[in-house]
Amino acid sequence: MKELKILAILALFTLITYIGIEPFAHTQMSPAVADANFNYEQEDINLAKVRIEEAKAALKKAEDNLAKNRADEDLQNAVENAKQEVETRENDLSAYGELWTQANEIAALEGNAENGAELFIMACASCHGLSSQGMESPFDAALSSEAYGVAVPDLSLSGAVYDKKFLSALIINPAQALKVSKKFNDENPLPMTPFFGMGEDLNQEVADIVAYLQSIASQDVSDKEVFETACLRCHDVKYDAFYSPTEKAALKGYMGSNPPDLSIMIRSRGAEYLENFINDPQKKLDGTAMPRVGLTKERTEQVVNYLENIGDSKKDERTVVGIGMIIFFALMAFFAYMWKEEVWKELH
Ligand code: HEC
Numbered sequence: 001m002k003e004l005k006i007l008a009i010l011a012l013f014t015l016i017t018y019i020g021i022e023p024f025a026h027t028q029m030s031p032a033v034a035d036a037n038f039n040y041e042q043e044d045i046n047l048a049k050v051r052i053e054e055a056k057a058a059l060k061k062a063e064d065n066l067a068k069n070r071a072d073e074d075l076q077n078a079v080e081n082a083k084q085e086v087e088t089r090e091n092d093l094s095a096y097g098e099l100w101t102q103a104n105e106i107a108a109l110e111g112n113a114e115n116g117a118e119l120f121i122m123a124c125a126s127c128h129g130l131s132s133q134g135m136e137s138p139f140d141a142a143l144s145s146e147a148y149g150v151a152v153p154d155l156s157l158s159g160a161v162y163d164k165k166f167l168s169a170l171i172i173n174p175a176q177a178l179k180v181s182k183k184f185n186d187e188n189p190l191p192m193t194p195f196f197g198m199g200e201d202l203n204q205e206v207a208d209i210v211a212y213l214q215s216i217a218s219q220d221v222s223d224k225e226v227f228e229t230a231c232l233r234c235h236d237v238k239y240d241a242f243y244s245p246t247e248k249a250a251l252k253g254y255m256g257s258n259p260p261d262l263s264i265m266i267r268s269r270g271a272e273y274l275e276n277f278i279n280d281p282q283k284k285l286d287g288t289a290m291p292r293v294g295l296t297k298e299r300t301e302q303v304v305n306y307l308e309n310i311g312d313s314k315k316d317e318r319t320v321v322g323i324g325m326i327i328f329f330a331l332m333a334f335f336a337y338m339w340k341e342e343v344w345k346e347l348h
């Protein structure tokens with residue numbers, strides 16, 4: 001039974017590679033992170049705590065190194081930098097604590113959409129359009145690219161695609177809510193300015209604006225429209241001939257790197273990675289230029305679905321063909337075996 005032994009050895013090595021080595025390589029190349037969490041308050045607080053622990057561990061390592069050679073200036077600097085990092089990460093935790101406390105207070109209020117409409121015109125319409133309400137942005141894509149580095153998004157569907165509490169957080173502190181506060185601060189402000197209020201109670205005004213955006217947004221949003229609202233200002237999808245209105249050079253200047261075309265991202269990253277990444281880019285790629293966009297879980301799944309349909313439209317077909325092939329080979333193996341038995345029967 002030499003053949004069976006060879007087969008068993010082959011099967012063993014295939015299994016070792018498939019169950020052992022491949023998943024191990026994966027964990028090394030893309031470290032596991034907590035699952036996507038669409039309660040953004042929890043998500044931000046949890047991640048901030050993880051980052052503090054990491055920074056403290058790095059500080060301890062730097063101090064241990066310094067203990068071996070106190071005079072080394074590089075090691076001294078490393079300890080100083082590590083201390084700074086711990087402080088930055090701790091500030092981040094308290095900033096998120098404050099932001100979400102306020103967003104919770106806003107969420108507890110009943111928003112007045114009519115008042116929100118007036119506030120929107122005063123506070124937001126100087127940049128954003130609402131095409132569904134016949135309001136165009138005063139900036140066309142070229143002008144907006146030049147002024148802000150990105151085409152300001154139309155907000156017609158924003159009330160239906162973004163998480164409600166996220167919208168409140170975004171309005172009061174855009175850089176923190178988008179998780180780009182490391183790069184955009186007082187010296188280098190984010191183009192979207194925080195809303196400081198129009199004189200009445202700030203929290204009530206924010207609740208009113210959010211209520212207005214929700215009241216005008218149709219809930220019937222296609223996968224492609226979610227992508228258009230949340231991603232198209234930065235990303236192209238060439239396979240769908242869907243191109244960002246933002247000027248490339250301006251966008252690169254603003255983001256620091258060119259956002260990739262997403263046509264076949266689904267094939268290199270897979271659906272789970274994409275959902276996780278969109279949920280909280282910083283968790284997957286610490287320091288990435290991509291902002292956290294704040295979609296709800298359902299809308300995130302729609303975006304992934306859109307990318308799947310564009311980049312891997314033959315997936316279902318492939319699965320069916322794959323199963324057919326396995327059945328075909330199993331039958332062939334069976335007949336080949338029967339045939340062999342038949343032929344050899346007379347020789348034995
Ligand atoms: C000075 C111009 C300006 C003003 C005023 C402004 N925004 Fe923005 N807003 C922007 C720009 C630019 C972006 C795109 C930022 C980016 O992609 O980095 C943006 C993005 C957004 C987004 C999308 C965020 C995401 O998660 O993808 C929403 C929603 C939004 N703004 C709502 C508002 C609301 C509501 C107001 C009024 C309270 C407002 N903005 C006021 C410039 C502005």
Ligand code: HEC
Nearest residue numbers: 230231234255257258259260265278288289290291293303
């Ligand atoms: C304000 C601009 C901006 C918006 C809006 C934006 N992205 Fe990105 N995205 C970027 C940039 C910049 C990068 C490159 C990140 C880097 O190099 O660190 C990126 C990278 C990516 C990547 C590659 C991640 C990887 O593993 O390399 C994916 C996938 C992605 N974005 C998906 C999306 C999706 C889906 C949306 C909408 C829900 C979206 N992005 C919205 C700017 C943006």
